[in-house]
Amino acid sequence: MAKTTPTNEHRALRIGVAGPVGTGKSSVIATLCRSLSDEFVIGVITNDIYTDEDARFLRSEGVLPAERIRAVETGACPHTAIRDDVTMNLIAIEDLERDFAPLDIVLVESGGDNLTATFSPALVDAQLFVLDVAGGGDVARKGGPGIGGADLLVINKVDLAEHVDVDVGQMVADAEKAREGRPVLAISRKRPETTSQLCDWVRQLYRAYVDGSHAPVDPGPMAPHFHATDDGGHVHSHEGGHTHHHHGHE
Numbered sequence: 001m002a003k004t005t006p007t008n009e010h011r012a013l014r015i016g017v018a019g020p021v022g023t024g025k026s027s028v029i030a031t032l033c034r035s036l037s038d039e040f041v042i043g044v045i046t047n048d049i050y051t052d053e054d055a056r057f058l059r060s061e062g063v064l065p066a067e068r069i070r071a072v073e074t075g076a077c078p079h080t081a082i083r084d085d086v087t088m089n090l091i092a093i094e095d096l097e098r099d100f101a102p103l104d105i106v107l108v109e110s111g112g113d114n115l116t117a118t119f120s121p122a123l124v125d126a127q128l129f130v131l132d133v134a135g136g137g138d139v140a141r142k143g144g145p146g147i148g149g150a151d152l153l154v155i156n157k158v159d160l161a162e163h164v165d166v167d168v169g170q171m172v173a174d175a176e177k178a179r180e181g182r183p184v185l186a187i188s189r190k191r192p193e194t195t196s197q198l199c200d201w202v203r204q205l206y207r208a209y210v211d212g213s214h215a216p217v218d219p220g221p222m223a224p225h226f227h228a229t230d231d232g233g234h235v236h237s238h239e240g241g242h243t244h245h246h247h248g249h250e
C-alpha cells in the first residue's frame with residue numbers, strides 16, 4: 001500500500017504554566033525547551049499584560065528558534081485571557097500550530113499573577129502551577145485552585161531555601177496535603193537532577209496525551225480577588241463569581 005504523507009493527526013499537547021509573579025515560570029519554560037527540544041518540537045505562547053517581555057527573555061535564552069515563541073498582550077486583565085475568554089490565546093496557539101506544523105507541545109505562560117490564576121481546560125490539556133520558596137514556606141498551605149488542582153505543583157528555587165529559612169520537606173508535605181495526592185516537585189534550575197524530574201513528568205504526560213489516556217482536569221474557577229487600583233476604577237463581576245476593579249474607561 002502506498003505510504004500516505006504524514007499528517008498531524010492530533011494537535012499539539014498544550015501545557016499551561018501559571019503562578020505568582022517572579023516564581024520562575026519563564027525559567028521553567030526555558031528549562032523544558034532546553035532539555036526537551038531534541039525529543040519534541042515545541043512552541044511557546046507568553047501572556048503579558050502590556051509587553052512582550054517574557055517572549056523576549058525566552059528568545060534571548062536561545063532555547064528555541066525565536067519565531068516559535070510568540071507573545072499575547074492581554075491588556076488589563078491577564079487571567080481573563082487564560083480562563084474566561086481564551087479566544088486571543090486559542091488563535092495564537094492555532095496560528096503557531098499551523099505555521100510550524102507538526103508541533104508536539106505548546107507551552108503557554110500566564111501573565112504574572114497572584115495565587116488565583118488557573119487556565120481553562122478549553123485552552124490547555126494540562127497545567128502546572130509554579131510557587132517558589134522565596135514566597136514563604138506557608139504559601140502551599142494556603143491552597144486555592146492552582147495550588148490544589150493543577151496537574152503538577154512546582155516548588156521552585158529550592159537552592160534558596162536555606163537563605164529564606166524554608167523547610168522544603170515541610171513545604172512539599174503541606175502541598176501534598178492540599179493536593180490530595182496530585183504530584184508536587186521541588187526544583188531548582190541550578191540542580192539538574194530536579195529539573196530532570198520535571199522533564200520526565202512532561203514526557204509521561206505526552207505519552208498519555210498521545211495514547212488518549214489523559215483527560216484535562218479543571219482546577220476550578222479563580223478565587224474572588226481584587227486588583228489594586230489607585231484611580232477611579234470600577235468594579236464588575238465575572239462569571240464564576242470573582243470581582244475585578246478595572247482602570248479607566250470601558
Ligand SMILES: Nc1nc2c(ncn2[C@@H]2O[C@H](COP(=O)(O)OP(=O)(O)OP(=O)(O)O)[C@@H](O)[C@H]2O)c(=O)[nH]1
Nearest residue numbers: 020021022023024025026027112157160188189190
Ligand atoms: N536562585 C534561583 N533563582 C531562580 C530560579 N528560577 C528562576 N530564578 C530567578 O527568579 C527570577 C524570576 O524568574 P522568571 O522566570 O522571570 O519568573 P516568572 O514567574 O516568569 O516572572 P513573571 O513573568 O514576571 O511573572 C529571575 O531573576 C530568575 O533568574 C531558581 O531555580 N533558583
